[in-house]
Amino acid sequence: MKKTHRLKRILLVEDSENDIEMTLEALSEYHLANQVDVVRDGAEAVDYLFCRGTYSGRNSGLPVVVLLDVKLPKLNGTEVLREIRGDARFTRLPVVMLTSSREEPDLRKSYDLGCNAYVVKPVDFAQFTEALKILGCFWAVLNEPFASEQSA
Amino acid sequence: MGQKNAQGYAFARKFRTQLIVLVLLPAIPALVLALQRDFQQRRLEKDRIVQSISAVSRLIAANELAYIKNARQLLTTLAPLSFLVHATNRPFCDVHFQNLVKLSPDFLNFGLIESNGTVFSAAVVPHGIVPSLADRSYFRRAIETRGFAIGEHQVGRLTEQKGLNFGYPVMDAVGNVQRVIFASLRSERLTEAARQVPLPPSSVVTILDRTGTILSRFPDEGEWVGKTVPDMSLVQNVLRVQEGTVTSLGLDGVKRAYALSSIHDDTAAAIFVAVGVPTEVLFANANRVLIRNLIVLTGSILVALCIASIFAERVFLRPVQDLAAAAHRLAGGDLQARAEAIRSTAELGNLSETFNTMASRLQARDADLSAAHASIQNLNSSLEKKVTERTAELTAANQELEAFSYSVSHDLRAPLRHLDGFAELLRRNQKERLDEKGQRHLDVISQAARKMGILIDELLVFSRMGRQELMKNEAGTLSIVREVIAQLEPDYAERKIEWNLSDLRPVEADPAMLKQVWINLISNAIKYTRPRAVARIEIGSSDTETETIFHVRDNGVGFDMRFADKLFGVFQRLHGDNEFEGTGIGLANVRRIILRHGGRTWAEAVPGEGATFYFSLPQK
Numbered sequence: 001m002k003k004t005h006r007l008k009r010i011l012l013v014e015d016s017e018n019d020i021e022m023t024l025e026a027l028s029e030y031h032l033a034n035q036v037d038v039v040r041d042g043a044e045a046v047d048y049l050f051c052r053g054t055y056s057g058r059n060s061g062l063p064v065v066v067l068l069d070v071k072l073p074k075l076n077g078t079e080v081l082r083e084i085r086g087d088a089r090f091t092r093l094p095v096v097m098l099t100s101s102r103e104e105p106d107l108r109k110s111y112d113l114g115c116n117a118y119v120v121k122p123v124d125f126a127q128f129t130e131a132l133k134i135l136g137c138f139w140a141v142l143n144e145p146f147a148s149e150q151s152a
Numbered sequence: 153m154g155q156k157n158a159q160g161y162a163f164a165r166k167f168r169t170q171l172i173v174l175v176l177l178p179a180i181p182a183l184v185l186a187l188q189r190d191f192q193q194r195r196l197e198k199d200r201i202v203q204s205i206s207a208v209s210r211l212i213a214a215n216e217l218a219y220i221k222n223a224r225q226l227l228t229t230l231a232p233l234s235f236l237v238h239a240t241n242r243p244f245c246d247v248h249f250q251n252l253v254k255l256s257p258d259f260l261n262f263g264l265i266e267s268n269g270t271v272f273s274a275a276v277v278p279h280g281i282v283p284s285l286a287d288r289s290y291f292r293r294a295i296e297t298r299g300f301a302i303g304e305h306q307v308g309r310l311t312e313q314k315g316l317n318f319g320y321p322v323m324d325a326v327g328n329v330q331r332v333i334f335a336s337l338r339s340e341r342l343t344e345a346a347r348q349v350p351l352p353p354s355s356v357v358t359i360l361d362r363t364g365t366i367l368s369r370f371p372d373e374g375e376w377v378g379k380t381v382p383d384m385s386l387v388q389n390v391l392r393v394q395e396g397t398v399t400s401l402g403l404d405g406v407k408r409a410y411a412l413s414s415i416h417d418d419t420a421a422a423i424f425v426a427v428g429v430p431t432e433v434l435f436a437n438a439n440r441v442l443i444r445n446l447i448v449l450t451g452s453i454l455v456a457l458c459i460a461s462i463f464a465e466r467v468f469l470r471p472v473q474d475l476a477a478a479a480h481r482l483a484g485g486d487l488q489a490r491a492e493a494i495r496s497t498a499e500l501g502n503l504s505e506t507f508n509t510m511a512s513r514l515q516a517r518d519a520d521l522s523a524a525h526a527s528i529q530n531l532n533s534s535l536e537k538k539v540t541e542r543t544a545e546l547t548a549a550n551q552e553l554e555a556f557s558y559s560v561s562h563d564l565r566a567p568l569r570h571l572d573g574f575a576e577l578l579r580r581n582q583k584e585r586l587d588e589k590g591q592r593h594l595d596v597i598s599q600a601a602r603k604m605g606i607l608i609d610e611l612l613v614f615s616r617m618g619r620q621e622l623m624k625n626e627a628g629t630l631s632i633v634r635e636v637i638a639q640l641e642p643d644y645a646e647r648k649i650e651w652n653l654s655d656l657r658p659v660e661a662d663p664a665m666l667k668q669v670w671i672n673l674i675s676n677a678i679k680y681t682r683p684r685a686v687a688r689i690e691i692g693s694s695d696t697e698t699e700t701i702f703h704v705r706d707n708g709v710g711f712d713m714r715f716a717d718k719l720f721g722v723f724q725r726l727h728g729d730n731e732f733e734g735t736g737i738g739l740a741n742v743r744r745i746i747l748r749h750g751g752r753t754w755a756e757a758v759p760g761e762g763a764t765f766y767f768s769l770p771q772k
Binding site: 018101 | 558561562563565566568569570572573574575576577598601602604605
């Protein structure tokens with residue numbers, strides 16, 4: 001198993017370019033930005049994970065974490081989560097809901113579907129940056145994923 | 153219904169009975185009179201007949217008596233003849249007696265009996281042994297009574313013919329009875345004597361002697377004559393009563409009234425005459441009259457009853473029953489029931505008219521009621537429809553509101569985050585290009601964005617408070633307040649606050665929402681007492697009849713009461729942001745939550761001295 005393949009990929013599912021830029025900016029401080037794969041809607045996220053459509057040739061294993069926005073074009077965050085958890089390969093894949101709102105129905109549904117964390121993006125940029133750093137550091141560095149799923 | 157009808161019939165029956173009684177009542181005196189008259193008639197009739205048979209009876213007795221007197225005369229004339237005492241020439245005597253019989257054709261025999269009962273001489277003697285007559289009653293009685301004795305009606309031992317014998321003592325000079333002279337009267341003479349008397353119709357004559365032997369009976373002899381029947385009730389009655397009248401069963405079993413007469417010898421009654429008339433005959437006339445009277449009376453009563461019944465049926469009973477039936481039908485819910493017009497009497501006519509008017513009114517009222525009921529049902533159903541529509545509208549509105557607040561929370565916050573984020577990136581990356589003024593402008597952008605973020609958050613909470621379902625529960629106020637004070641501790645850690653928690657009643661409320669109320673009120677108190685060296689915050693409650701009133705009193709900056717009603721409005725503030733920070737949504741939340749619990753909110757204050765905020769909750 002090659003070392004390079006063990007690069008820890010973070011999948012960011014986010015439709016807002018501004019948010020993408022701010023997220024990458026925050027993660028870059030921990031040098032995690034270059035490990036981030038960005039998809040811009042729910043359907044693309046599913047294609048990425050199932051290696052379908054434009055990602056059919058990806059063949060690069062599972063990400064260490066999926067940062068999943070709730071409000072997304074095509075398939076929304078909870079729908080993507082349902083697809084992922086519906087497949088045996090992804091039952092143990094860490095998924096963090098990363099969203100603007102604290103709407104209770106979203107929270108309940110996300111936890112019911114098996115998300116690993118639910119993070120509300122703070123309006124304050126400093127807090128936002130802090131939150132992203134903690135997230136990236138935790139999932140990409142500290143957290144130990146289940147062995148068979150960390151590489152393809 | 154059935155029971156009422158039965159009552160109706162019972163009424164009719166009772167009415168008829170009373171009517172019959174009414175008609176019968178005047179008939180009673182008539183009946184009494186008729187009966188009285190009949191009794192009188194009977195008595196008179198009876199008296200008349202009894203008198204007539206008594207007369208007949210006496211007449212017969214008298215006729216009989218004539219023969220008997222005749223015999224007595226003969227015997228009393230012969231007896232003193234002295235030769236009879238001492239005579240020994242029997243054939244001589246026999247001849248004399250035979251001559252006597254020839255002279256007195258009414259008699260069968262004459263003779264002389266020795267004192268021992270042997271026949272000394274007689275006109276007729278049987279051949280051969282002459283029987284003794286010692287046991288004959290006329291013989292014995294003549295010796296005993298020393299007077300005239302009548303014997304029984306019997307077949308003579310000497311003559312062998314039926315006859316009535318008489319005896320008379322023959323005494324010697326000193327008065328001792330030596331012999332008895334006797335005479336035997338032909339029995340048919342007795343009957344003949346009786347037959348000469350005209351009898352009243354249906355009457356029967358019976359002649360008997362003291363032994364109960366029937367001497368004669370006519371006009372119908374039957375088989376009785378000659379028989380000794382002392383056990384027959386007639387015989388017993390006759391022998392007991394002897395003279396006068398008696399009612400008895402006759403020999404043939406027919407009940408008769410008898411007039412009795414008797415014929416005596418020297419000492420006792422010997423022959424009895426009973427003339428009887430059947431009691432039927434006795435009362436036949438009276439009964440005929442009574443029956444005629446009764447028939448007439450009954451007939452007139454029946455006619456009266458018929459007339460009264462027809463009258464009652466036509467004039468009263470039928471109309472009343474018709475009215476009652478109509479009333480029953482009406483009572484049973486048939487509002488079309490009407491009584492037929494009654495023309496028989498004005499009062500009943502009025503009654504039926506009144507009844508019909510009442511029934512019509514009832515029907516009209518029922519129709520009104522039905523119409524009202526129908527319209528109410530219409531109203532109800534349309535109301536229900538409206539409620540359903542409104543509910544649907546409300547549900548739709550609520551869903552829209554939900555969607556709206558969802559969009560607000562997502563889509564309004566994202567640009568704010570970008571505003572703050574890129575201002576920060578600009579500040580970080582272009583720091584050397586920006587002068588001090590430029591950097592301050594960036595700060596303003598950031599602050600405004602953050603402020604708006606807070607406003608949006610609070611607005612969403614406010615909106616959620618309005619929509620969220622109430623989960624009412626018993627809420628321990630004191631524990632909630634303590635929890636809130638502890639939770640807010642970071643806000644006043646550096647300050648000196650005197651808490652005064654008095655009696656706090658538990659209430660029926662949504663605990664989470666109630667906690668939000670206390671957070672807002674207590675944090676306000678903490679906030680607005682900030683200028684005080686020692687803040688005093690008093691929290692308490694009191695009960696009225698219908699509500700529990702809670703209050704939070706502070707010694708803070710207070711406010712001008714002129715603006716008191718603005719306090720609870722959304723985004724309404726009485727202090728500048730630079731003075732006391734805030735969004736102006738806390739008290740609006742308090743009011744919304746308390747209103748949803750059915751309570752009220754209000755406040756009192758004196759500027760510079762403090763404020764008291766109140767809210768009330770209805771009692772359980």
